[in-house]
Amino acid sequence: MNALDIVRPAYGRASLAEVLPSVLSVLGVPGTADPLGLGERLDGVRRVAVLLIDGLGAYQIPLATPHAPALADLARDGRELTCGFPSTTPAGLASLGAGTPPGAHGLLAFTLNVPGTDRVLNHGQWRDDPDPAVWQPVPTLLEVARRAGVAVTAVSRPEYAGSGLSVAAWRGGDYRGAAGADELATGMLDALRDGDGPALVAGYYPAVDTAGHIFGLDSPQWRAAVTEIDGVLARLVDGLPSDAALLVTADHGQLDVPAEGRFDIDTDPRLSAGVRVVAGEPRVRYLHTRPGARDDVLAAWRAVLGDAAWVVSREEAVAAGWFGPVPEAHLARVGDVVAACHDRAVVLATAHEPDTVAKMIAFHGSYTAVEMTVPLLVVRGV
Numbered sequence: 001m002n003a004l005d006i007v008r009p010a011y012g013r014a015s016l017a018e019v020l021p022s023v024l025s026v027l028g029v030p031g032t033a034d035p036l037g038l039g040e041r042l043d044g045v046r047r048v049a050v051l052l053i054d055g056l057g058a059y060q061i062p063l064a065t066p067h068a069p070a071l072a073d074l075a076r077d078g079r080e081l082t083c084g085f086p087s088t089t090p091a092g093l094a095s096l097g098a099g100t101p102p103g104a105h106g107l108l109a110f111t112l113n114v115p116g117t118d119r120v121l122n123h124g125q126w127r128d129d130p131d132p133a134v135w136q137p138v139p140t141l142l143e144v145a146r147r148a149g150v151a152v153t154a155v156s157r158p159e160y161a162g163s164g165l166s167v168a169a170w171r172g173g174d175y176r177g178a179a180g181a182d183e184l185a186t187g188m189l190d191a192l193r194d195g196d197g198p199a200l201v202a203g204y205y206p207a208v209d210t211a212g213h214i215f216g217l218d219s220p221q222w223r224a225a226v227t228e229i230d231g232v233l234a235r236l237v238d239g240l241p242s243d244a245a246l247l248v249t250a251d252h253g254q255l256d257v258p259a260e261g262r263f264d265i266d267t268d269p270r271l272s273a274g275v276r277v278v279a280g281e282p283r284v285r286y287l288h289t290r291p292g293a294r295d296d297v298l299a300a301w302r303a304v305l306g307d308a309a310w311v312v313s314r315e316e317a318v319a320a321g322w323f324g325p326v327p328e329a330h331l332a333r334v335g336d337v338v339a340a341c342h343d344r345a346v347v348l349a350t351a352h353e354p355d356t357v358a359k360m361i362a363f364h365g366s367y368t369a370v371e372m373t374v375p376l377l378v379v380r381g382v
Helices: 016-026 058-067 069-075 089-098 141-147 164-170 181-193 207-215 220-239 294-308 314-319 355-359
Strands: 047-053 079-082 111-113 120-122 151-156 174-177 199-205 244-249 262-264 275-281 284-289 309-313 337-341 346-348 373-380
Touching: 016 047, 016 079, 016 089, 016 141, 016 199, 016 244, 047 089, 047 181, 047 220, 058 069, 058 220, 058 373, 069 220, 069 373, 089 141, 089 164, 089 199, 111 284, 120 275, 141 151, 141 199, 151 164, 151 181, 174 181, 181 199, 181 220, 207 220, 220 244, 262 294, 284 294, 294 309, 294 337, 309 314, 314 337, 337 346
Parallel strands: 047 199, 047 244, 151 174, 151 199, 262 346
Antiparallel strands: 079 373, 111 120, 111 275, 244 373, 275 284, 284 337, 309 337
């Protein structure tokens, strides 16, 4: 498959949302299924660590393995999943943690308009307004596991403790702050080894994604981040208890976008006309339109973007199934108009977003194979 081909999310079969249900089934949590078929390979496993490497999609694995021998070993026996749509961190983390497509958990983009207001919620800066348990109402599978007697721990950056995104995706687990790669490996291994009963440990590493955004894929900085997380993988594999397993996945991939692929809502009056609120992200824009302006906005965006994007109404986007089922309570979070970019194109909003967004080299969010396809690497202790 070409990296820029369109890929539909494999909800219910082989997406991020199926990872933790399968893990909980392996751990013997009643009422859970194993859609990924992990049970045979992990028979006898009582402790599972799941490490999500932000931005390390399946199409980035060949770029990474020359600098990551532990990753290369794991990848030889790996498989591929899809993330959800949009292919972005809030949607991916919540789909992993809640075990549902984005439509159900409601974290439908990196930024969303809060319905009934002109406010745009940035999930990366979110704390407690809106209440995470209300904004993301689905019980997490960490909560389900804990109620079944599984010891549950989340290990991530200290500054993410108590954030809206952490609570929405990982509530139900004890939180251990890990300021760097060594602390991440130590925290995950310690949590796996604590106690005698079943255990679930979720870990998160953000630096590969950050390096890609700022410096581009396969840049020296990106390679350095890959090398760093490879050290974590090596420690985790070497330190796994004999009754434990490690699963490694990602929330999305990335692709570099050249200058000629960049549109800007705020410098092209044809794109800004009739738009009340701009949300989403550069690869998938949500446009909340002024009263009576939706059809004009649709026509203008289709004319300007042409083959560079799929531009549709909210109703068309939801009916196409990209988000999975969307309950009535979450529909207004999707724009009146949705623009999903093809190929190597983005739609910037330079007057609405920080300057750092326009300076990015790599992006994600849309439905190409390079963004949507993520690895699932599995190893068990010996």
